[in-house]
Amino acid sequence: MEIKNFDNSLVVSGVECLDLDLTLDCGQAFRWEKQEDGSYSGVAGGYFLNIAKENGNLIFNNTSMEAFEGFWINYFDLNRDYKAICRTLKEDELLSSTIDEYYGIRILNQEPWEALCSFVISQQNNIKRIKLIISRLCRAYGEDLGGGNYTFPSAERLAELSVADFEAIGAGYRAKYLEKLAKDVASGNIDLSKIKSLSLEEARKALLDIYGVGIKVANCALLFGFGFLSAFPVDVWMKRVMEYYPNGLPECFTGIEGIAQQYLFHWARNNLK
DNA sequence: GTCCAGGCATGCA
DNA sequence: TGCATGCATGGA
Numbered sequence: 001m002e003i004k005n006f007d008n009s010l011v012v013s014g015v016e017c018l019d020l021d022l023t024l025d026c027g028q029a030f031r032w033e034k035q036e037d038g039s040y041s042g043v044a045g046g047y048f049l050n051i052a053k054e055n056g057n058l059i060f061n062n063t064s065m066e067a068f069e070g071f072w073i074n075y076f077d078l079n080r081d082y083k084a085i086c087r088t089l090k091e092d093e094l095l096s097s098t099i100d101e102y103y104g105i106r107i108l109n110q111e112p113w114e115a116l117c118s119f120v121i122s123q124q125n126n127i128k129r130i131k132l133i134i135s136r137l138c139r140a141y142g143e144d145l146g147g148g149n150y151t152f153p154s155a156e157r158l159a160e161l162s163v164a165d166f167e168a169i170g171a172g173y174r175a176k177y178l179e180k181l182a183k184d185v186a187s188g189n190i191d192l193s194k195i196k197s198l199s200l201e202e203a204r205k206a207l208l209d210i211y212g213v214g215i216k217v218a219n220c221a222l223l224f225g226f227g228f229l230s231a232f233p234v235d236v237w238m239k240r241v242m243e244y245y246p247n248g249l250p251e252c253f254t255g256i257e258g259i260a261q262q263y264l265f266h267w268a269r270n271n272l273k
Numbered sequence: 274g275t276c277c278a279g280g281c282a283t284g285c286a
Numbered sequence: 287t288g289c290a291t292g293c294a295t296g297g298a
Contacts, residue, residue, distance in 0.1 A: 027279060119279075126278035129296055172294030177281085214281050235279035265279075 001078060003068070010060040010068055017082035019104025020053055026266050028224050029108050030118055030131045031138070031152070041149075043138070045071040045111060048149045074109050082106055082259075089260050091252040094244055098267040105262050107223065112192045113185065114152040115225025116207070119217045120177050129170075136169040158182035177212025184210070200228050223258040232257040237268040 001014045024032035024040045032042035039052035039061070049072065050061040060068055073079065086103065090096040110118075122130045134152075141157050142150030159182045166175035184190040190210060195203045203226060207218040222231035232249070234242065241264045253260045
């Protein structure tokens with residue numbers, strides 16, 4: 001990976017296996033919007049970013065080296081060798097063709113609080129409407145970054161809200177989960193900062209104790225927000241995929257089950273009824 | 274109008 | 287332990 005600083009943009013070359021469409025619009029993150037020129041704009045970690053891909057290089061527009069090194073390099077998991085990971089996963093027959101077709105999916109390292117909230121909202125919901133609800137949440141309670149961009153609101157800010165406030169942004173029956181979650185995290189009753197250091201099983205158990213968090217939401221939060229690449233979320237789409245693995249997950253998934261899962265999830269949504 | 278979505282809590286057997 | 291049910295809402 002090589003980074004060059006041009007004016008107010010960073011040009012990053014040498015990053016393999018990062019397709020913006022597949023990674024930013026595949027149901028793991030809900031705050032990226034595709035622009036007319038094919039680039040993506042979004043907010044994460046308190047930063048606004050427009051990112052494009054030109055001639056195989058990644059263009060981080062209006063981004064400082066400080067923000068890149070301090071946040072985005074980890075967010076996009078740029079130090080992990082996805083090329084080697086894909087080579088391993090292709091030992092599985094279904095993934096072999098799937099990775100050929102959809103090469104370039106990465107697992108983003110999202111912030112724990114945002115990921116947990118987002119996937120509580122995601123339950124029994126579709127991706128378009130999840131994005132709609134989260135967009136309303138950020139616009140109403142996030143920090144204004146200008147240009148119509150807002151940060152994901154903190155637990156402290158959301159702890160000030162009532163159930164009715166969450167219902168007003170369209171959260172539906174999940175409003176009561178969000179209301180309690182925000183207050184518990186803000187008060188320290190739930191400590192998200194310690195979860196990353198736990199084992200997968202202990203971390204999962206801790207998340208399952210949260211009101212409104214079941215096995216699916218817990219695994220999504222673990223994979224997308226807490227860095228557990230072994231977490232393997234199974235939703236209605238993945239239940240259909242699991243018929244292809246009647247004897248359990250193949251050996252080559254070990255340790256990177258979550259990356260395998262994201263390819264299979266994408267394949268299912270495009271190929272299964 | 275009906276059906277469905279990155280499910281969960283609850284009650285009951 | 288497992289299964290049935292209710293739950294909000296917007297798009298197809």
